[in-house]
Each structure stands twice: as structure tokens, then as C-alpha cells.
Amino acid sequence: MPEPKRPKGPxxxxxxxxRAGVSIASVSRVLNGQRSPRAATRERVLEAVSELxxxxxxxxxxxxxxxxxxxxxxxxxxxxxxxxxxxxSFLFIDVIYRGIDLAARRRGFDVLMGSVGFNDENVPSxxxxxxxxxxxxxxxDRMVSAGTITRLASTVPVVTLAGTPVRxxxxxxxxxxxxxxxxxxxxVKHHGYKTLGYxxxxxxxxxxxxxxxxxDSEAAECGARVELGDAWxxxxxxxxxxxxxxGLFGAKRKLPRAIVCANDQTALGAxxxxxxxxxxxxxxxxxxxxxxxxxxxxxxPPLTTVxxxxxxxxxxxxxxxxxxxSTGKADADVVLPVELIIRExxxxxxxxxxx
Amino acid sequence: MPEPKRPKGPxxxxxxxxRAGVSIASVSRVLNGQRSPRAATRERVLEAVSELxxxxxxxxxxxxxxxxxxxxxxxxxxxxxxxxxxxxSFLFIDVIYRGIDLAARRRGFDVLMGSVGFNDENVPSxxxxxxxxxxxxxxxDRMVSAGTITRLASTVPVVTLAGTPVRxxxxxxxxxxxxxxxxxxxxVKHHGYKTLGYxxxxxxxxxxxxxxxxxDSEAAECGARVELGDAWxxxxxxxxxxxxxxGLFGAKRKLPRAIVCANDQTALGAxxxxxxxxxxxxxxxxxxxxxxxxxxxxxxPPLTTVxxxxxxxxxxxxxxxxxxxSTGKADADVVLPVELIIRExxxxxxxxxxx
DNA sequence: CTGAAAGCGCTTACAG
DNA sequence: CTGAAAGCGCTTACAG
Numbered sequence: 001m002p003e004p005k006r007p008k009g010p011x012x013x014x015x016x017x018x019r020a021g022v023s024i025a026s027v028s029r030v031l032n033g034q035r036s037p038r039a040a041t042r043e044r045v046l047e048a049v050s051e052l053x054x055x056x057x058x059x060x061x062x063x064x065x066x067x068x069x070x071x072x073x074x075x076x077x078x079x080x081x082x083x084x085x086x087x088x089s090f091l092f093i094d095v096i097y098r099g100i101d102l103a104a105r106r107r108g109f110d111v112l113m114g115s116v117g118f119n120d121e122n123v124p125s126x127x128x129x130x131x132x133x134x135x136x137x138x139x140x141d142r143m144v145s146a147g148t149i150t151r152l153a154s155t156v157p158v159v160t161l162a163g164t165p166v167r168x169x170x171x172x173x174x175x176x177x178x179x180x181x182x183x184x185x186x187x188v189k190h191h192g193y194k195t196l197g198y199x200x201x202x203x204x205x206x207x208x209x210x211x212x213x214x215x216d217s218e219a220a221e222c223g224a225r226v227e228l229g230d231a232w233x234x235x236x237x238x239x240x241x242x243x244x245x246x247g248l249f250g251a252k253r254k255l256p257r258a259i260v261c262a263n264d265q266t267a268l269g270a271x272x273x274x275x276x277x278x279x280x281x282x283x284x285x286x287x288x289x290x291x292x293x294x295x296x297x298x299x300x301p302p303l304t305t306v307x308x309x310x311x312x313x314x315x316x317x318x319x320x321x322x323x324x325x326s327t328g329k330a331d332a333d334v335v336l337p338v339e340l341i342i343r344e345x346x347x348x349x350x351x352x353x354x355x
Numbered sequence: 356m357p358e359p360k361r362p363k364g365p366x367x368x369x370x371x372x373x374r375a376g377v378s379i380a381s382v383s384r385v386l387n388g389q390r391s392p393r394a395a396t397r398e399r400v401l402e403a404v405s406e407l408x409x410x411x412x413x414x415x416x417x418x419x420x421x422x423x424x425x426x427x428x429x430x431x432x433x434x435x436x437x438x439x440x441x442x443x444s445f446l447f448i449d450v451i452y453r454g455i456d457l458a459a460r461r462r463g464f465d466v467l468m469g470s471v472g473f474n475d476e477n478v479p480s481x482x483x484x485x486x487x488x489x490x491x492x493x494x495x496d497r498m499v500s501a502g503t504i505t506r507l508a509s510t511v512p513v514v515t516l517a518g519t520p521v522r523x524x525x526x527x528x529x530x531x532x533x534x535x536x537x538x539x540x541x542x543v544k545h546h547g548y549k550t551l552g553y554x555x556x557x558x559x560x561x562x563x564x565x566x567x568x569x570x571d572s573e574a575a576e577c578g579a580r581v582e583l584g585d586a587w588x589x590x591x592x593x594x595x596x597x598x599x600x601x602g603l604f605g606a607k608r609k610l611p612r613a614i615v616c617a618n619d620q621t622a623l624g625a626x627x628x629x630x631x632x633x634x635x636x637x638x639x640x641x642x643x644x645x646x647x648x649x650x651x652x653x654x655x656p657p658l659t660t661v662x663x664x665x666x667x668x669x670x671x672x673x674x675x676x677x678x679x680x681s682t683g684k685a686d687a688d689v690v691l692p693v694e695l696i697i698r699e700x701x702x703x704x705x706x707x708x709x710x
Numbered sequence: 711c712t713g714a715a716a717g718c719g720c721t722t723a724c725a726g
Numbered sequence: 727c728t729g730a731a732a733g734c735g736c737t738t739a740c741a742g
Contacts, residue, residue: 010510012719023729028721038727053506058488059417060719063734068414070467070488077453094449098432101470110485112425113466115456130465133413133425151408155365298653367735378713383737393711415735418718 011052020048031056071104071321072112072134072156073097074127074143092263092293092310093140096161099314100138107322109135116143124148131156136321138314139169142204157324159317164206165333170324172317172334176207179306179338180214183260183288186304186340188222191347193257193286198228199244199270201236201262208236208262211290215260227256234266241269249277255285258346264289264296264305271299271345282347292341302343302350309336366407375403386411426459426676427489427511428452429469429482429498447618447648447665448495451516454669455493462677464490471498479503486511491676493669494524497559512679514672519561520688525679527672527689531562534661534693535569538615538643541659541695543577546702548612548641553583554599554625556591556617563591563617566645570615582611589621596624604632610640613701619644619651619660626654626700637702647696657698657705664691 017024022041029037030045037045048054062068075093097113104111114130116123124144131137136157139149146166152158153168165171187193198215201208212228219226231247234240241261248255261267267289271281281287281301289296292307316334324330344350372379377396384392385400392400403409417423430448452468459466469485471478479499486492491512494504501521507513508523520526542548553570556563567583574581586602589595596616603610616622622644626636636642636656644651647662671689679685699705 014719024720025722025729025731026727029728032721034722036727041727053509055483055487055507055510057418057719058484059414059423060734061487061721062414063412063418063736064719064721066734068488072465077456094452097449097452097468101432101468105470105472110427110488111468113452113456113468115460117460128410129413132410132416133423133465152410154408155410295649295653298650369735379736380713380715380738381711384712387737389738391711396711412735415718416737418720419735419737421718 011054013054013056015052016045016048016054019052020044068133068135069109070112070134071100071109071136071138071318072114072130073100073138074114074116074130075140076118076143077115092291095310096140096314096317099311099316100318101314102311103315103318103322107318109318109322127152136325138317138321139163142206157321157330159321159324161313161317162207164210170320170330170332170334172313172320172336173207174308174313174336174338176210176338177214179290179308179340180211180260181218182340183290183304183306184215184218184224185222186342187258187260187286187288187346188219188224191258191286194224195256195258196224196226197232197256197259198226199232199234199241199259199261199266200228201234201266203233205236211262225256234262234269236263236265238265238269238272241266242273243269245270245273245277255279258282258286258288260288262290264291264293264303267303267305267345268295268299271303282345286346288346296341297343299345301345304343304346304348305341307339307341309338312336366409368409368411370407371400371403371409374407375399423488423490424464425467425489426455426464426491426493426673427467427469427485428455428493428495429471429485430495431473431498432470447646450665451495451669451672454666454671455673456669457666458670458673458677462673464673464677482507491680493672493676497561512676512685514676514679516668516672517562519565525675525685525687525689527668527675527691528562529663529668529691529693531565531693532569534645534663534695535566535615536573537695538659538661539570539573539579540577541697542613542615542641542643542701543574543579546613546641549579550611550613551579551581552587552611552614553581554587554589554596554614554616554621555583556589556621558588560591566617580611589617589624591618591620593620593624593627596621597628598624600625600628600632610634613641613643615643617645619646619648619658622658622660622700623650623654626658637700641701643701651696652698654700656700659698659701659703660696662694662696664693667691 013024013027017027026041027045030042077093101111112134116126127144131152138159140161141163149166150168158169160169160171162173163171196219198212200212215226232244234244261270267287271287274281279285289303289305292305296303296305313336320330342348368379368382372382381396382400385397432448456466467489471481482499486507493514495516496518504521505523513524515524515526517528518526551574553567555567570581587599589599614625616625622642626642629636634640644658644660647660651658651660668691675685697703
């Protein structure tokens with residue numbers, strides 16, 4: 001057995017130290033590039049590290065120096081994708097992840113995903129578990145109560161996304177109000193539509209609330225009527241959008257001239273349901289979305305919507321968090337601009353160039 | 356100042372213990388549901404936990420019990436999206452993430468994303484950093500050398516994805532060979548195409564190698580000729596696919612009747628470049644993809660491709676890893692079935708139902 | 711059922 | 727420049 005005595009688990013810093021004939025302190029310094037150790041020491045340590053395939057344990061490092069270099073992110077996300085085309089819905093989330101990931105990478109942080117299902121119970125404890133493994137937390141919308149967020153925020157810095165600022169936590173969001181106002185102006189002023197419907201998102205969503213409020217207010221200013229309320233209650237999903245349309249038909253309600261949907265997924269479902277009833281979009285009823293997910297331009301008709309800078313949203317959330325973690329200071333509420341994307345579902349005729 | 360003496364950082368288990376008037380051991384037991392503590396003890400601890408907003412530190416737990424409940428995942432992913440429609444390319448990765456995430460959630464694990472850019476240097480050290488923060492590692496394709504993988508695998512269990520098994524590590528992949536063979540048979544036997552081209556992926560990719568080999572072999576058996584080689588070298592990106600087509604035109608090479616692309620992105624670029632030259636797809640040249648990304652069915656023409664069960668790939672990777680982590684045993688090479696998806700880019704006429 | 715104490719693998723003042 | 731030692735916040739035998 002030529003094998004030198006084999007330690008049970010993976011190599012530790014002690015193994016490296018003894019192999020290199022130095023103290024663990026020196027190994028640590030070499031690995032951290034601290035206090036320029038002597039070249040000979042350095043070499044021996046590096047050699048031992050490589051021979052042993054040594055990898056520093058992150059938990060031990062984190063416990064010792066109080067920094068995990070991990071940012072936790074918790075989103076809701078469904079387990080399945082029941083509606084045609086909806087397999088792309090989560091793209092929304094994934095683009096945000098991508099933004100967080102890219103920003104985190106620049107700072108040497110990794111991203112810990114702790115998603116929860118829509119029907120998961122015990123969300124607060126899931127969130128707490130993620131918080132315990134991270135230096136900071138990014139939380140989507142209203143995943144847990146404001147009280148829970150405030151309490152969590154006393155343990156780790158917390159950034160909420162696309163929500164409304166909560167005491168103790170920071171917030172990053174898109175400018176729902178300006179986006180909806182521009183959209184409504186386009187529908188009413190440009191197209192002359194006098195009646196609008198707001199097919200809403202989840203009732204507990206601050207984004208949804210902000211959008212509903214903005215449409216109401218802007219429509220009033222433009223002189224259009226807007227319908228909303230229970231019969232118009234969706235849930236951000238395509239199925240939810242289709243349900244509302246079908247319910248409206250069931251109740252024999254007259255449809256407004258244009259339907260402003262809380263997000264693109266909802267619009268997708270609404271358009272689908274309308275088509276099945278023989279209603280033409282946009283000739284009979286115009287439909288608009290919010291988000292500008294990639295599939296939006298591929299719909300029939302191509303969707304007029306409001307583009308949110310999702311990747312930037314994620315990146316900004318990380319930067320705010322990082323600033324808080326490293327300096328203790330950060331903005332409490334950051335608002336990102338949105339952009340009105342006019343395609344054809346509003347009634348416009350797009351030029352067909354290329355794609 | 357009615358404020359009871361405020362500890363500096365977040366509350367620790369000691370704070371909870373002293374507030375509840377018990378030992379830290381009891382607090383730990385209550386929190387872990389061990390050895391059924393007395394109801395009174397339990398209550399006092401829980402009350403203190405809630406009053407203090409206590410969250411257990413994950414690093415300390417991990418260090419103490421040797422389990423982080425974190426699975427690390429490292430992918431390559433670009434920083435930008437230069438080609439039209441390519442913003443969806445990363446969907447491929449994100450669906451895998453989703454599969455990993457869902458499977459991990461079931462086991463109480465979280466997912467640590469440690470993506471690296473295509474031009475990042477020091478990938479091995481990034482990977483090692485992630486490995487140090489996780490109980491196991493999922494690595495995409497050939498991110499680091501086989502030697503590095505083997506070395507890493509002596510520290511934490513490693514699963515490679517969509518690759519080729521490496522000594523010491525486990526592997527999960529899709530059945531490239533069967534997929535390509537079915538596709539080639541369809542093109543040659545059903546459509547009667549006699550000449551094929553293989554527009555390849557990254558040259559260092561085992562998936563790419565497997566696909567090239569399969570097309571070569573199946574074409575020979577079916578009696579078709581296949582072109583490949585330097586002039587056909589792509590890189591899995593749409594831009595790469597377009598470049599090859601443009602290069603072929605530049606060299607005044609006669610195009611084969613059908614072009615089998617290494618993946619959907621490549622096909623997207625190829626179709627785009629062909630259209631710009633006035634070549635009709637599929638009337639003049641048929642084009643096929645591999646992956647079946649969501650946008651594939653929205654292309655003009657809708658893309659005939661091979662669907663890989665990406666989400667299942669991710670979920671399986673996690674399960675294999677979990678099995679290794681918890682039982683010490685796991686399959687070394689798992690192969691998942693694929694499915695030929697026939698649309699129109701191969702020359703078939705699809706029925707237009709619904710979408 | 712409960713507490714005192716060891717130990718997980720690092721980092722970092724503190725001496726030398 | 728380097729080493730001995732304390733300490734990060736938990737979990738878990740080990741006694742009682």
C-alpha cells in the first residue's frame with residue numbers, strides 16, 4: 001500500500017499545512033493573498049494544495065469571517081406549465097435571475113436560488129432558511145407579509161423586487177405608473193378607444209395595485225371609461241386571463257373596446273380565449289400586455305406591451321444589496337424606467353421588416 | 356431607553372437560549388425537532404425565537420453537521436445577446452436550472468448558481484469556490500478539464516451534464532445518437548434528400564462530437580452523403596450558424612439539400628442567413644435544429660428539431676447527486692430519451708391547429 | 711428531558 | 727514573515 005495515509009473526508013487546511021511544513025495560518029495567508037508570504041512558503045503551500053486537490057470549505061470561511069459571499073433570492077414559481085405557450089412564462093423570472101447573476105459575478109458573489117411553489121406552505125420558513133445561508137436577500141413582490149420582511153431585515157439586508165417599499169427593507173421596481181399612463185394615452189388618444197377593461201393580476205400584488213390605480217387615473221384624465229373589479233380578476237397567468245374572458249362571456253357582458261392586461265401572460269390567455277369566441281384582436285377588441293416577454297412579438301397579433309428592464313432590475317437589486325452589505329448604506333426605493341412597445345394588438349399596423 | 360440591551364449583530368442561539376432560560380442545546384433541539392423536548396421548553400424557545408426574529412446561521416450549521424443542503428451548479432453563459440431572437444438562447448440553461456431547482460426543493464436543498472462567462476479566465480477557481488460552498492456540484496459539459504473534474508470529484512460529488520462520463524464523476528445526458536439518427540432517417544428516407552450538411556457546435560463539446568458521429572454513421576447507412584469539417588464549424592450560437600452559411604457562400608460552395616444544425620440557435624442563424632441570400636427554407640434547403648427551445652415553433656418556417664427533456668435533465672442530475680450525497684452510491688451514466696419533433700423546416704407541411 | 715463541552719474548518723489579531 | 731490560539735455559531739455525543 002504505497003498510498004500515504006489517506007484522510008477520511010476531503011483535505012482540510014491542516015492537511016495542506018502539514019504537507020507543506022507550515023502552519024495553517026500561513027496556508028490561509030497564501031490562499032488569501034495576504035501579507036505577502038515568502039516566495040518559498042508560497043510555493044510549498046501551492047504545491048500541497050494542488051497535490052491534495054484542496055478546496056476551502058465555504059461554510060468554515062463564512063463562519064470565520066462573517067461573509068458568505070452569497071446572495072439569496074426567493075421567487076415564486078409554478079411546478080408546471082398548464083397553458084400552451086406558458087412554458088415561457090417563467091422567463092420573466094429567469095431574466096431577473098440573469099441580471100442578479102451577472103451583477104453578483106462581478107463582485108465575487110454567488111446566487112442562491114430558493115424558489116417556492118405557488119401552493120407551498122411554510123414560505124416564511126423557506127425564506128428564513130435561505131436568509132441563513134446568505135449575506136443578503138432579494139425577495140420577489142409580496143412573498144411574505146410586510147411584518148415578516150421587516151423582521152427578516154433585522155437579520156440580513158433585504159431588497160424587495162417589483163413591490164412597494166417595506167419598513168427596514170430596500171426596494172427596486174419598474175415605473176408601473178408611467179408605463180400604464182403612456183399605454184392608456186396611446187389607446188385613448190391615438191386609437192380613440194373610449195372604453196377600457198383592466199384584466200388584473202394577483203390581487204395581493206403591489207405591482208398590480210399600482211397598475212390598476214394608474215389606469216384608472218389616466219383614463220379619467222383622458223376621458224375614457226374603465227372597467228375593473230371582481231369580474232376582471234386574473235392572477236398573472238394565461239389561464240387566469242382566459243378565465244376572465246370566458247366569465248365575461250358567460251355573464252353576457254359587453255366587452256370594452258380595449259383590454260389592458262396586467263402582464264403579457266394574461267394577455268396571451270385573453271387573446272386565446274377571445275379568438276376561440278370569434279372575437280378579432282385588435283379589430284373588435286384591442287389587447288395589451290405588460291413586461292414584453294420574448295414571446296410577445298411572436299403572438300398573433302404581435303403584442304403591444306410595456307417593456308420592463310428585467311435584467312437591469314435584477315442587477316440593480318444586487319447592487320443595492322451589495323452596497324448595503326459592504327457600506328451599510330443604500331437607497332431605499334429605486335425606480336427603473338419602462339418603455340412602451342407598440343406592435344399590433346393595440347390596432348396599430350407594424351411594418352414587417354425582417355423577423 | 357426601554358430597549359433591552361441590544362446585541363451588535365443578528366441574534367444568535369445564545370441570545371435565544373438566555374432569553375428562554377434554557378441551554379443552547381435545548382434551543383437547537385427544539386429547532387431541529389429532535390428528542391421531543393418538554394412542551395414548556397418548546398414553547399419558551401419558540402417564543403424567544405419569534406421575539407428575537409432569530410434565524411439560524413447556515414454556515415455554522417453546515418460546519419457543525421457537515422451538510423450545507425446546497426447544490427452548486429456552474430454553467431457558461433454569455434453576458435450579452437448579440438443576435439436577434441437570441442435573447443432566448445439562455446432559456447436552454449434556465450430550463451435546466453428549473454429542473455434542478457424543483458428537484459432540490461423537494462429534498463430541502465437550495466441551488467447555488469455560479470455561472471461563468473464565455474471569456475472568463477480562472478474558471479477552475481470559480482468552480483472550486485462554488486464547490487466549497489456546496490455538498491455537490493453539477494457542471495455543464497466540458498467547463499473544465501477532465502483532470503480538474505476528477506480532482507474536484509474527490510472533494511465533492513460531481514455530476515456532469517450533457518457530456519461524456521469522466522472518471523470519478525457521474526454523468527447525465529440526452530440520447531444524442533438516437534435523436535440524430537431518427538432525424539437523419541426522416542430527412543433521407545421520408546424526404547429523399549441525398550446530401551446533408553452538419554453545421555456543428557463548439558468543437559470541444561462532447562454533445563457536438565456525439566451528434567457529428569451519429570449523423571455520419573446514420574447517413575452512411577441510409578445512403579446519403581454528409582458534409583462536415585472546418586467550413587461547417589459553428590459554435591452553438593445563432594451568429595455562428597449565420598457565419599458558416601455566409602462563409603459557404605463566400606467560397607461559392609454548393610449547398611447540400613438539408614442542413615442539420617447542432618442546436619436550435621444555430622438553425623435560427625442559418626435560416627436567417629439563408630433567407631437573406633434568397634434561399635428558401637425548406638423548398639431549396641431544409642434546415643433542422645436540436646433542443647426544441649420554445650421559440651423553435653415560432654420561427655419561419657417552424658423548426659423541425661429534436662426535443663431534449665431539459666427540465667428532466669436538471670432534475671435527474673440533482674437526484675443522482677442527492678443519491679450520492681445521502682447514500683454514497685449513484686449511477687455513473689444516465690441517458691435520457693429524446694423525441695423527434697417534426698414541423699416544417701424539414702419540408703413537411705404541418706397542420707395549422709390553434710396556435 | 712436537559713446541560714456542559716467538544717468540535718466542525720477556517721481567519722485573524724496578537725506575539726515573536 | 728510566521729506560528730499559537732481564540733473565536734465564528736451551530737450540532738451532538740456524553741453525562742446526569
